[in-house]
Amino acid sequence: xxxxxxxxxxxxxxxxxxxxxxxxxxxxxxxxxxxxxxxxxxxxxxxxxxxxxxxxxxxxxxxxxxxxxxxxxxxxxxxxxxxxxxxxxxxxxxxxxxxxxxxxxxxxxxxxxxxxxxxxxxxxxxxxxxxxxxxxxxxxxxxxxxxxxxxxxxxxxxxxxxxxxxxxxxxxxxxxxxxxxxxxxxxxxxxxxxxxxxxxxxxxxxxxxxxxxxxxxxxxxxxxxxxxxxxxxxxxxxxxxxxxxxxxxxxxxxxxxxxxxxxxxxxxxxxxxxxxxxxxxxxxxxxxxxxxxxxxxxxxxxxxxxxxxxxxxxxxxxxxxxxxxxxxxxxxxxxxxxxxxxxxxxxxxxxxxxxxxxxxxxxxxxxxxxxxxxxxxxxxxxxxxxxxxxxxxxxxxxxxxxxxxxxxxxxxxxxxxxxxxxxxxxxxxxxxxxxx
Numbered sequence: 409x410x411x412x413x414x415x416x417x418x419x420x421x422x423x424x425x426x427x428x429x430x431x432x433x434x435x436x437x438x439x440x441x442x443x444x445x446x447x448x449x450x451x452x453x454x455x456x457x458x459x460x461x462x463x464x465x466x467x468x469x470x471x472x473x474x475x476x477x478x479x480x481x482x483x484x485x486x487x488x489x490x491x492x493x494x495x496x497x498x499x500x501x502x503x504x505x506x507x508x509x510x511x512x513x514x515x516x517x518x519x520x521x522x523x524x525x526x527x528x529x530x531x532x533x534x535x536x537x538x539x540x541x542x543x544x545x546x547x548x549x550x551x552x553x554x555x556x557x558x559x560x561x562x563x564x565x566x567x568x569x570x571x572x573x574x575x576x577x578x579x580x581x582x583x584x585x586x587x588x589x590x591x592x593x594x595x596x597x598x599x600x601x602x603x604x605x606x607x608x609x610x611x612x613x614x615x616x617x618x619x620x621x622x623x624x625x626x627x628x629x630x631x632x633x634x635x636x637x638x639x640x641x642x643x644x645x646x647x648x649x650x651x652x653x654x655x656x657x658x659x660x661x662x663x664x665x666x667x668x669x670x671x672x673x674x675x676x677x678x679x680x681x682x683x684x685x686x687x688x689x690x691x692x693x694x695x696x697x698x699x700x701x702x703x704x705x706x707x708x709x710x711x712x713x714x715x716x717x718x719x720x721x722x723x724x725x726x727x728x729x730x731x732x733x734x735x736x737x738x739x740x741x742x743x744x745x746x747x748x749x750x751x752x753x754x755x756x757x758x759x760x761x762x763x764x765x766x767x768x769x770x771x772x773x774x775x776x777x778x779x780x781x782x783x784x785x786x787x788x789x790x791x792x793x794x795x796x797x798x799x800x801x802x803x804x805x806x807x808x809x810x811x812x813x814x815x816x817x818x819x820x821x822x823x824x825x826x827x828x829x830x831x832x833x834x835x836x837x838x839x840x841x842x843x844x
Contacts, residue, residue, distance in 0.1 A: 414429075435568070437568040448575050451584070468597065476565065478598060479600060482513045486602055491606075496654060497651045501531065505714070506716075516528075517560070517565065530773075554720040566595045603638070604687075608645070623840065641843045643840070645839060650763065655767045657781065657786065658783045662734065668708060675837055679837060682837070684701065718730060741809060756831070756832040758790075788804070
């Protein structure tokens with residue numbers, strides 16, 4: 409028989425808990441048999457040791473099975489995507505409807521902003537009327553009708569992770585490869601997807617700052633998901649600058665709609681095609697990732713992805729005519745302030761984390777859990793790496809609620825953008841692809 413003290417004793421001795429131990433502990437997290445002190449000791453023990461591939465998979469499955477695992481009964485593959493977080497990353501808003509237009513079903517369970525990174529739920533809720541808190545029995549109806557949905561996880565999805573996540577946050581045990589992997593995948597696998605693509609961000613705007621960290625996480629996620637029976641691939645992608653030229657909620661929805669409705673070119677469109685292409689190949693809807701990427705581009709160019717987006721927004725309570733005239737519906741900031749360069753040269757570095765924190769300071773993110781977000785604030789027209797600038801060249805447009813907030817953001821933007829005498833090499837958008 410397992411119990412918390414015996415499991416913690418084994419961890420303290422450097423032993424990997426058994427599958428039965430990990431299942432018992434996950435169930436105890438979900439039903440309250442495990443105390444906060446014991447949960448903290450467990451997280452610290454995992455941080456100090458290494459569960460290994462088998463232990464990591466066992467913990468992931470135990471946390472998944474601590475709640476409900478969804479069933480769909482649909483006539484096509486169920487797929488999803490997860491990003492480890494970046495700035496200007498509104499891929500989900502484009503990718504979900506594009507995948508639906510290609511014949512996949514996408515029940516995308518997403519999160520809110522964390523630290524300097526934006527959250528997909530917060531972005532979608534910038535659209536008037538849209539609800540992301542959808543009853544679990546209603547989700548299949550929306551997925552069947554629109555082909556996709558973007559919603560928050562219900563309390564019945566991976567409750568062990570919800571409990572452990574809070575404990576990790578206050579005990580300094582967030583940065584554990586085993587715990588990060590189990591946290592991400594326990595929720596995603598509870599959707600019962602047949603294929604999953606993981607976007608592991610690397611660079612100044614990401615949580616992973618080095619190639620070694622990003623590769624280790626990508627490999628752990630792919631290996632664990634595959635061991636759990638879900639075909640998974642990962643792309644390590646560049647976050648040395650914002651993905652879109654906009655940071656904030658309404659401004660990122662605008663950026664996504666420009667790609668969806670007009671086929672606007674750029675990194676956002678390119679990464680959407682790369683991630684979607686890999687996912688279509690893994691789901692058996694394309695012969696390979698390159699052909700899948702072409703399918704994604706085609707359904708966007710033909711307006712099929714935008715039509716799916718409109719269905720999803722309407723099904724989630726938003727305006728029925730949003731796709732036709734989204735600018736009419738999105739909130740606008742009271743203050744617009746252009747930030748211009750004071751030096752001549754080339755943009756050689758952009759501190760994406762600093763830009764993200766500037767948006768948080770404007771009110772576009774949360775500094776404490778219960779902060780209310782202002783969906784209208786943020787940055788748009790953010791200059792790109794390698795751009796040649798002179799004195800007075802626009803660096804970004806600030807969307808603010810007050811003049812003093814705009815001035816503070818202007819200082820932060822200038823400090824985050826490095827201008828040098830020579831252009832620096834531009835990093836590849838997709839750094840590495842891990843398929844097993």
